[in-house]
Amino acid sequence: MREAKTSRAAGGRRVVGALASGVMLAALFPKIALSPLAWVALVPLILVARAAPRPRAAAVYGLLTGVLFFAVLVEWIRLFDPTGTAWVVATLLEAAFVALFAALVRALSPSPRGWRGVLVPAAAWTATEWLRALGPLGFTWGGLAYSQHANLALAQVVSLVGTGGLTFLIALVNAALAAVLAEGARDRRQGVLRLGVAVALVLAGWGWGRWRLAQPLPEGERLRVALIQGNLGDEGDRHTPVRPDHAPVYLRLTEAAAQRGAQLVIWPESAIPGALLVNPALADTRAAIAQAARRHRLNVVVGSAHVEEGRSLNATFLFNREGHVAGRYDKVHLVPYGEYTPFRRQLDFLYRHFPVIDHEFSSGRGFFPLPADTGPLGMAICFESAFPSITRALRREGADLLAVVTNDAWFGRRSATWQHYHMARFRAIESGTYLVRAATTGFTAVLDPFGRVVQEAPLFRRTLLVADVARLPRPTLYTRLGDVVAWACALAILGLLVAWRRQRPPSG
Template sequence: MSKGTQAISKFFKLKIFRLGFLWALISGALTSLTLYSKDLFFLTWVSVVPLCYFLIKNQKSAWKCFGLVLLWALTYYFILYTWFFSLHPLTIMDFEYDQSLRAVLAIWFSISIAQSLQMSLVGLAYGLIKPKGIWSPLVLGALWVVLEWAQGYGPLAMNWGRLALSQYNFTPNIQSASLFGSLFITFLLICVNGLIALFLWRLFNQRIPQKSLLIAAASILIVNMCFGYIRIAVVNSSVKKAVSTPIAAVQVDFPSKEKWEATQSEIFYKHYDLTLEAIGEGAKVILWPETTIITSLDDSLYYAKLKDLAVENQVALFIGALYEDENDNSYNSLYYIDYLNDDYQIYHKRQLVPFGEFIPFEEYLMKFKALQKFNLFEDTMTPGEGAVVFSSPYGKFSGLICFDSLFQRFSYESAQNGAQAIFIVTNDSWYIDTPSIHQHYGHATLRAVENNRFVVRAANAGISGIISSTGQTIQQLPVHENGYVLYDVPLINRKTLYTITGDIIAYVAIAGALGAFVYFRLLKNLNIFNKKTKEVINQEEI
């Protein structure tokens, strides 16, 4: 070991660097900051190193590993979800000012704690498996993938804070999502962090500067980036040959607190006038944001007005509005109205927002009077079932509504069913102009790359935009600006590997984690290896 390396080793052996809990907190804070600034995307490739380092150091104790990841997650999620405070005051839900503040604090605290406890299972599982050597970063990456995938299911499903989101603004780094989805980006991020941590551990504790670990980490970074640049060039070239359709997304700046107090007529005609302008510039398909019409559209006078607009101008309209069926079930929906069909087609939002569109565990929580106010609508919304592909004269399109865009399975189901472009309608005016608006937009970017589809996004108050199949923003309207984006959107039929296989990486990760547990905890303890095999395993001991 050189003198320089010895000096670095002594530096990292200072008492402060032995405080694993402190470094877990720092690691969580640094990782969370990467979602608040698009210029910090590179930081995620190293920000989890301190956590990985102390997981390796403490892997003999499953509970210490549990505690380390819990501390990391608490810092990560509490910082990430500070945007909940932009919802305050909740006057629209008839909360008093003080009540609103307490309610928002409760939401922020509860969701952060719940997701932190979920994430801490990664540490517990890692400590139970106790992987050795090069298997350590691989197993940790697999466990992280499983956890992020599992967070997308259940009544409190929430995919907002995926690590891959930190990379959306540097598109070469996210192109491999077309292979195995955004979960694959997470796996690569954790593997790189884990390899660097393993290098540092062996350097400072075993005095073995194993440069091959750094070479492996650098190789993952370089290969992933090179694949990204190559895919962008290839896809951009092929897209030029695709048939295209002029599509517009309308945006009107109606802050949510004002939108629900404004007259429906005022809201409607602001969108209607912008639609006429877009048609005048050649738009054939026009998209309006989520709940532009805050009543059931098919029962309103506005439906006839929109139908006439479609017929007179031979255009296809996609309108965010409410819907109520014959059983009085209410839905947050996207209507498709064109000039050929007498009736409309409709898609219902599948992933409802907890405490906004429905109350989870309603039979228990509705006993609390304060929680009874946590619903924007008179009735609890009903979730839709299945993807819907709208066949129009101008192409095949599929819609996602707001929270739907966080869940990758909804978009690949749409692409599997033949959608040539994906529409996302949302109302992000709740978040005013906080980083959460850009984070939500980032999920739309990931959906575009995963499925090799252009994404057209219409958002009340912003951000509305056109996102290419490589995740590059072609056009975008700033927050709080009235107008529309209009672009000749290429209609793509070719499916990505991810569109075909879906979240197979999650199942491979589950199998890999179980296999690692059997290998390191069961087979080894059963003494079924011969002496030579045991010697090899012992040499891999950290």
């Protein structure tokens, strides 16, 4: 009887620990944004995973942490699906990676002793976070690195090692602290030493970031860019008809930008509803944009849609100084269940009973800069700005200025608006270039290569931003090497997992 009570009490403590990690992880991000919790948020879960009787039990506690974390983080998904089905599915899918993390800690690092007790949890979290960003269902929301968006000095390390490297540092401190708390008095001195090393690495990164921020901005050919935040009031309506008051607002602000000396004007995603080039009803709009570009010798980037070979595309069009359409970029990485239905053919038997969206886009054919007269312009449309691999690909293709166009009106003033915007800061730092962001209702902003805000428009206010930026072709170390830290962590965990499987006694 006493053993049963003890077992129930231990199980209850583990549940509380798992929930504590879930609460702290959720609190890292807007609108709560208690970013210092990142340095301790994983500690309860690591302790719980090691206390679990077996990896499967640890996975259950990890799932509990993940469900609480992601249910709060992505509550805005309900905006796209009033039934709540997509929210539940997304929460469970993302939580599965937290469950995997807990199982890996229990299997590969059941003891907190030694450097293995510190490095394995840090590598496991980094690897699982990287894994959940891959594939058609890839999702980067909730990455530990993004919790440090306001810690600009420390964020500079992503120019060297990417968000995976920063995530590893944060997880390393968590793992080292968990080891200190778990070790006995005799071994605690060594645990404190390892914690000191982890903290020293973070301080070194912070110190280097402080030094970097004190350096003058890189020099490059100057360019005056204008960003238009139209705030028309209907951008969050998925069924917005083509209305005559869309184009005139943007054209009027384009004229104002030209008067202020702009050379490149960027309209946000879906600024012109409908297929701009092929819809006869938009012929006058096309002609007006071309005329404005030609009259003022501007490059104008317009967010709209396109239809080609029966495929609907989320597109941006580049009008050059001669008024011709000189390029088009089609969104490649679409929003699952927001812009397309993953595995539509394979799961048709299911989707026919539970349709998610009624209009689907197709993916573009690759990542490449638009050939603006002002220089190669790397475009990312909305959700694409959440993926460092996309902006890295654009930089490697020659883009010396990055632009994000987005329609975040769907989110209103929910946390997703801030979550999405903060990711842009990391794309600028990783790439070592200016990043300009044009949003239908906000946040429209100009960020410098160190992630600092040059200009920013308030939410839900019609605004024209005009700023001078520099074209910067020189790549960062991250641009050259990519996610080497995440790859190393994944390979290390895979190797340890293979060894663990071989060492396990045969069942039965």
